[in-house]
Structures are given as structure tokens and as C-alpha cells.
Amino acid sequence: MKITTLTLAVAVVATGLAAEAGQPMNDLEIAHTAYTAGGLDIRYAHLALAISENDAVREFAQTMIRDHTAVNDAAGALIAELNVTPKDNDLSRALVEGAAAKRAEFMQLSGAAFDCAYATNELGYHQLVNKTVAEAFIPAVKVAPLKTLLEDALVTFRAHEAHAERMVDGLECAS
Amino acid sequence: MRQLTSFSRRRFGQGLGASLALVSAPQIARAHGGAHVVTVRMSRFAFLPAGVEIRPGDTVVWTNEDLAPHTATAHDGSWDTGALETATSRRMVFTAPGDFEYFCAFHPHMIGTVAVRPSGGG
Ligand SMILES: [Cu+2]
Numbered sequence: 001m002k003i004t005t006l007t008l009a010v011a012v013v014a015t016g017l018a019a020e021a022g023q024p025m026n027d028l029e030i031a032h033t034a035y036t037a038g039g040l041d042i043r044y045a046h047l048a049l050a051i052s053e054n055d056a057v058r059e060f061a062q063t064m065i066r067d068h069t070a071v072n073d074a075a076g077a078l079i080a081e082l083n084v085t086p087k088d089n090d091l092s093r094a095l096v097e098g099a100a101a102k103r104a105e106f107m108q109l110s111g112a113a114f115d116c117a118y119a120t121n122e123l124g125y126h127q128l129v130n131k132t133v134a135e136a137f138i139p140a141v142k143v144a145p146l147k148t149l150l151e152d153a154l155v156t157f158r159a160h161e162a163h164a165e166r167m168v169d170g171l172e173c174a175s
Numbered sequence: 176m177r178q179l180t181s182f183s184r185r186r187f188g189q190g191l192g193a194s195l196a197l198v199s200a201p202q203i204a205r206a207h208g209g210a211h212v213v214t215v216r217m218s219r220f221a222f223l224p225a226g227v228e229i230r231p232g233d234t235v236v237w238t239n240e241d242l243a244p245h246t247a248t249a250h251d252g253s254w255d256t257g258a259l260e261t262a263t264s265r266r267m268v269f270t271a272p273g274d275f276e277y278f279c280a281f282h283p284h285m286i287g288t289v290a291v292r293p294s295g296g297g
Contacts, residue, residue, distance in 0.1 A: 063281050067243035070261060074242050156243045159220040159282060166284075 025089060027146055030137045032086035033095065034150060035075050037129050038068040040099040044118065044125075047103055054115045060122070060167050064160065071153045078149055116173035123168050126161035130154060212236060212266070215287065217245040217259065217279070222287035230294045231270050238264040246280040247287065255280070 025033070041064050048061035079086060102121060109117055133154050141147045211233045216223045218240040227235060237247045239259040247256045247265075253275070256265040269275075269291045279285035 066258075066281060070244055071242050074261070152242050155219050155241065159243070159284075162284070163282065 025091065025136075025140065026087070027141050027143050028084060028087040029089040029092070030141050030150075031075065031079065031084075031146060032088055033092045034133065034137060034153065035072055035086060036092045036095055038072045038075075038153075040095060041122075041125065042068050042072075043099065043103065044106075044122065047106055048114075048118050051106070051110060051114050052118065053111075054171070056167055056170055057115045057118060060119075060163060063163070064122070067156050067160065071156055074152075075149060078145055082143070082145070112171070112173075115171055116168075119164065119168045119171050120173065123161065123164040126157055126164055130157050130161055133157065210234065214238060215247070216240055217247075217285070220245075220282055220285055222247070222279075222285060225287045226290070227288070228290040228292055229269060231272055231291055232268065233291075234266050234268050235289055236264050236266040244281060245285065247277050248280045250276045250278065 045061035045064040045068075048057055049065075052058055052061070106114060106117055106121075133150055138147060138150050138154070141150060211229065212235075213227050213229055213233065214236045215227060216238055220241065220243075222237075229235065237245075237256055237259060239245050239261055242261050244258045244260050246258055247267075249255065254267055254277075256267065258281075259265055269289060272291045272293050275289040275291070277287050277289065
């Protein structure tokens, strides 16, 4: 159950974003998924701020809220400018369901157990999202400003991945 | 000039290419007296150039080219640009000599230095 999201997303990436019906994701679906992924990380971060008492974890969570809000604001502005509506899709739904399951799991935890679970998930989540954005979304997207936005977003998400790696190392979680 | 060049090169040892050192060169060149303005870009989660040398009374302008907000915050707490949203700038005038190490409060791996050196000899 816990790896449903990862498995599905990786499978989707591996098959060149062929959905069940065999349709590749279009720009509106890619935009929806990228926006959704950012929103989900913000939700994880709010949970971390509610539960964690670790300074490094709390600072990371605040940075996730600040940065993903900035990226999604830019995405929202572009969507408004292009006058289009992002389209929900299987990958977005899988991410939402996977994150809901994770949050339910995290809510049972506290202290170091929560910190390690959150930090490890943040690392894995950013690795997955970055791989998807770099290898699937950016090559596939057709509208130039959206491609530019995804490239800029990827710079941010990669910084988060490196930051998450340092956070996990610093917490010295037993593997 | 000579010292400044080695200063930038050391700073750029952090995974950045020689081309960036070339970009930084004009930032620290000065041919005459008077107050100067030096620009530091916040780009792809790095300060470019990471090291600047100025004279007392000079101004440093930080410009954020990333989507994510950044800050330039002195390690010793003596100055702080506060949060710079994307595509915004903030300027700070440095009057007292000293070497100021700074970082981004939101992304602490982003580090830089402002060296405020009295004029004379340079
Ligand atoms: Cu920053």
C-alpha cells in the first residue's frame, strides 16, 4: 500500500507517460500534475510543522511551503495568462491518494520517528518528482513558457532534494 | 586586482565553472574612485559572484533570478536583505570595512562573502 504512488508513478515514467488508455500526457495534464505535486509537498510540510520539534525539520518544512508556494504562484500566473485549465489525470490522482495514505501514516508518529519518516519521504518524493519532471515532463511539454517554468521549478526541486539529503544525514535515522 | 582574481577563483571552487569567474571579473574591476554599485545575482540557488570586494561607501545589489525566495543574511547578524521574491532586488550600502560572510537564510548551502576593504593600494 505504501509504495503504490511510487510504483505507479515510476511505471508511468518508465512507459513514457503512457496512461492506461495508452494516451501520452498532454501539457494540461503535465501542468496539473506538477501543480498537484507542489501542493502535496506543502501539505506534508504543514503536518511537519504541527508535529515536529526538530529545528532542522521545521526549517526545511518552512522552506518547502515558501518555495512550493512561489513555484505554484508562478504556475498559476502562467495558467491565467495562457487562459487554460489544467486537467486532472491518473498520475495526479495517484499522487494525491499516495500522499493521503502517507499523511495518515505520519499522523501516528511523533518525535524522532516522525522526523525520520518525514525526512526520508521528502527525499524520496523529491527524487521521484525530479526524475519525472526531468525525464518525462520537460521533454514532452509543447508550450514554451510551460517548459521554461518546469525547468525553473526543477532547479528549485533539485535544491530541495539536496537539502532533504542533508536533513536525512543530519537526523541519523536508522535505516 | 590581482588579489581579487584569486579571491573569486577560490569562491568559485564550489562546483562552478571558469566561465562564471569571467562573468564576475567586471564586478570587481574599478578604474577610478567614488562610490560603486556591484550586483550579485541569486541564480540557480547560488550567489554569483559568490565573492565581491568593495570599498567603504559602495553598494551591493542582490537580485533574485530564481522562482524561490532567497535572502542574503550576514553570519554575524549585522545585516540582512530580508526575503527577496523572484525578480526583485535589494541594495545595501557598506560603510564599515570588514569581511562579511553571508548565506541564504532559507537555503543555508548558499553562501557568499562581501569584503569591504579601505581604498589605497588597489
Ligand atoms: Cu535561498
